[in-house]
Amino acid sequence: MPRIIAGFLRAFFRLLYHSFAWSYDAVAWMVSLGRWHTWVDSVIPFIQGSRVLEVGHGPGHLQVNLGRKGLPAFGLDESRQMGRQAFFRLNKFMRPKLTRGRAENLPFQAESFETIVSTFPTEYIMLPATLNEISRVLEPGGKLVVLLAAWFAGRGWIERAAAFLFKITGQVPSAKNQYQYLLQPFLVAGFIARLEWINLHSSRLLLIIAEKPIKL
Numbered sequence: 001m002p003r004i005i006a007g008f009l010r011a012f013f014r015l016l017y018h019s020f021a022w023s024y025d026a027v028a029w030m031v032s033l034g035r036w037h038t039w040v041d042s043v044i045p046f047i048q049g050s051r052v053l054e055v056g057h058g059p060g061h062l063q064v065n066l067g068r069k070g071l072p073a074f075g076l077d078e079s080r081q082m083g084r085q086a087f088f089r090l091n092k093f094m095r096p097k098l099t100r101g102r103a104e105n106l107p108f109q110a111e112s113f114e115t116i117v118s119t120f121p122t123e124y125i126m127l128p129a130t131l132n133e134i135s136r137v138l139e140p141g142g143k144l145v146v147l148l149a150a151w152f153a154g155r156g157w158i159e160r161a162a163a164f165l166f167k168i169t170g171q172v173p174s175a176k177n178q179y180q181y182l183l184q185p186f187l188v189a190g191f192i193a194r195l196e197w198i199n200l201h202s203s204r205l206l207l208i209i210a211e212k213p214i215k216l
Contacts, residue, residue, distance in 0.1 A: 021081035024059055035203055039150050040119045041065055042198050042205055046145045049114025053137070055103050056121050060086025060096075067094045074113075076101050104129035111139040119147040131189035135212055144191065144210040148182065151204045179206065186210040 028036040040062050050071060057063055057075030063086060066073045075098045077083050083100050090096040101107050103124055116134050124130055125146055134144055179195055186193035191210035198205040 021059070021079060021085060024082075024085075033152070035150075035200075037061055038200065039203070039205060040147065042200070043117050043119060043145050043147050043207065044069065046143070046196070046207070046209060047071065047115045047117060048143055051112065051114045051139075053106075053108070053113045053116045055106075055116060055118040055125075055134070057086050057098065058082050058119075060089040060098075062117070062119060063090055063096075063098075064093060072097060073117075074099070074108075076103070076106065078102050103127075104133060106133045106137050108137045110136050111142075112137045113142060114139060115143050115145060117145045117147075120149075121146065126185045128185070128189065131185060131191070135189055135191065138212045140212055140214040142212045144186075144208075144212075146208040146210070147205060148208055149206045151206075152202065182208060 025036075043062070044065065047066070052066065052071055052073035054062060054066075054073050054075045057077045059082060060075070063073055063075050067090070072094055075086060075096075077086070077098070077100060080100060083098055086098055087096050090098070099107060103118075104127060116138060118125055138144065183193045183195065186208060190213065192213055193208060193210040196207040196209050198207065
């Protein structure tokens, strides 16, 4: 059963990110009970420097908010449909700096960024090829910020139902491993990595903060 659910979710997310990208915001709002933008914006305090790359920019909401804070970020996404949405959203406020590509082959020069951020990525973020590329384009001392998962912590029946749905569909990591295993791919790739928890009203977020060491 878990494999069937996982296969269904992969197909669903692929459609949501491509053919049905027009519905992404509505679906995200529904599954998060209206908290999606708040969850995504939680990464902003962890961003350092002014040279920022968002991997998997989606419809561009974080790009807009970063630009409004004086941090116009570069954005990369594999989806042409998401790129189109983000371009039109950003173009109302600033000059978009978006490119289409894959995280396993970043089209940027070495040590180009001080921070790379990714919110709710799929398993590609854990791939050695992805982490090696991120390490390559981060400057020494640079930081990778990954918003990995969210939990509902409220006691209302809607929140409890949503939490149960997130659990059975595997949208949050398994608690029995105490989450530390999630750091392993980042450590193998040479990062100094830690888990970061954020407690919000009726929800809890899990981030991975991975820093590229400074060579002495």
